[in-house]
Amino acid sequence: MAKSRFEYVRSFESFDACLLNSWIVVRLDGRNFHRFSDHHQFAKPNDDQALALMARCAKNVMKDFNDIILSYGQSDEFSFVFRRETEVFQRRSSKLLSTVVSLFTSSYVFFWSNHFSNTPLQYPPTFDGRIVLYPTDKNLRDYLSWRQADCHINNLHNTAYWKLVSEAGMSPNDAQTKLGKMLANDKNEMLFSQFNTNYNNIPELFRKGTVLVREPQQSQLKKHDELKKDDSKMNGDDQDTKVITNSDSLAIKDKQIFYKNKSTIINMLNTDIIGNKFWSERPYLLTSE
Ligand code: DGT
Ligand code: MG
Ligand code: MG
Ligand code: MG
Ligand code: MG
Numbered sequence: 001m002a003k004s005r006f007e008y009v010r011s012f013e014s015f016d017a018c019l020l021n022s023w024i025v026v027r028l029d030g031r032n033f034h035r036f037s038d039h040h041q042f043a044k045p046n047d048d049q050a051l052a053l054m055a056r057c058a059k060n061v062m063k064d065f066n067d068i069i070l071s072y073g074q075s076d077e078f079s080f081v082f083r084r085e086t087e088v089f090q091r092r093s094s095k096l097l098s099t100v101v102s103l104f105t106s107s108y109v110f111f112w113s114n115h116f117s118n119t120p121l122q123y124p125p126t127f128d129g130r131i132v133l134y135p136t137d138k139n140l141r142d143y144l145s146w147r148q149a150d151c152h153i154n155n156l157h158n159t160a161y162w163k164l165v166s167e168a169g170m171s172p173n174d175a176q177t178k179l180g181k182m183l184a185n186d187k188n189e190m191l192f193s194q195f196n197t198n199y200n201n202i203p204e205l206f207r208k209g210t211v212l213v214r215e216p217q218q219s220q221l222k223k224h225d226e227l228k229k230d231d232s233k234m235n236g237d238d239q240d241t242k243v244i245t246n247s248d249s250l251a252i253k254d255k256q257i258f259y260k261n262k263s264t265i266i267n268m269l270n271t272d273i274i275g276n277k278f279w280s281e282r283p284y285l286l287t288s289e
Contacts (some may be wrong), residue, residue, distance in 0.1 A: 016093040023084050023134040024091070025143060026100045030076030031126040037076075039122045044166075045158035046206045053115040054078060055210045055268060057107035061100055062212055062266050069285055072144055072273065074151035074209030078104065081140065084287055093131050101129035137286045145274040151209040153184070156199060159206075160187045163195045204270035211269045213282065 018024050030036060042050050051073075058078045062068045067086040072079050080100055082088065089095035105127050112121050134140040157179060164175040179187065191197040199207075271278060279286060 015090075018091040018093050018096070018131065019133050019135075020091070021084060021135075023137075023140045024082040024086065024096065025079055025132045025134060025140070026082070026097055026129060027077060027079040027132065027147075028101050028104055028127040028129040031128050033076035033125075036125055040116065040119055045155070045162045048203075048205065049115040051205060051210065053108065053111055055212065056111050056115070057104045058210075058212055059266055059268070060107040060111075061103050062214065064103060065100070066214075066264070069214050070144075071212045072147055072209060073212075074147065075154065077147075079144070079147060081144075097129050097131050101127050140286075141273075141279070148209055148272070148274055152207055155202070155206050156184060156187050159197070159199065159202065160191055163191065163197065167195060208270050208272060211271060211273055211278075213267050213269065213285070214264045215267050215282070216284070217263055217265050 037047070037050070040050075054073050054076070058071045058073055058080070061078075061080060062071060065080075065082070065088060067082050067088050068080045069083050070081045072081075082096070089099070105125065108125055108127070109121065132143070134143055160179055160182075161175050164170040164178065165172055170178070182190070188199050191199050273279075
């Protein structure tokens with residue numbers, strides 16, 4: 001097909017590929033959700049339907065992008081982790097960012113009434129987005145730990161704040177001033193002694209946020225188990241093998257099975273991702289560079 005004389009304007013576009021060999025994280029966040037949560041009467045301090053809707057949208061994004069291995073969300077934000085070798089959209093930053101944010105936002109509107117059947121959407125919600133690249137596994141884990149620590153800090157603060165305001169009848173200003181002078185331990189202690197609330201008994205959904213993790217299907221784990229048995233035969237090793245292992249060589253096989261497999265499942269958890277347990281149980285997630 002002949003090119004038009006206007007074609008040259010294409011060369012003004014820049015190729016904004018994300019650096020190779022780095023984790024690509026897309027984080028989106030509700031724009032002015034302070035207002036949005038007021039207008040839609042979100043329960044305070046935590047609205048479980050609002051959180052469920054966020055997770056529903058995140059899952060929808062992960063269903064569309066097989067290369068997202070994990071996502072983490074709390075409050076009005078979600079972070080999506082693309083595997084470091086991803087070639088989606090030739091790693092082009094603007095394509096990745098705009099598509100994830102757009103799909104998430106349209107999903108939010110699409111699934112809204114499933115979660116808020118008695119609250120019509122008052123106006124179209126907006127989410128902002130950014131991409132951050134993390135070169136090492138440690139950087140990526142520290143990033144996710146940062147977001148989960150943020151969830152805990154905010155939730156402790158918000159829980160204490162709403163107790164003071166709604167149960168103790170304190171003014172919002174006085175409650176803020178009081179909490180501003182308190183350390184985390186003081187807040188825990190106040191919740192316990194003044195409001196008979198053990199912070200640790202508050203649902204993990206609120207304290208830890210939501211992790212969606214892509215995992216091999218059971219059938220894949222079986223294949224993987226057989227592979228390992230072959231492996232141990234070759235090594236003259238008759239010991240019973242566990243399904244998931246930390247051994248480096250098997251971790252590589254885990255990953256190969258994992259990434260070749262298109263029919264993975266997405267598990268939803270409200271669990272700690274700061275400690276090692278979550279990661280050592282899932283050696284296929286990180287790259288152990
Ligand atoms: P931004 O992100 O700079 O455009 O402004 P905001 O207002 O979205 O601020 P942000 O993202 O720092 O804080 C999240 C807001 O969303 C915060 O004001 C409280 C609200 N929010 C999030 N989840 C809930 C919830 O479950 N219940 C209630 N009542 N509010 C929530
Ligand atoms: Mg903000
Ligand atoms: Mg926000
Ligand atoms: Mg936020
Ligand atoms: Mg097009």
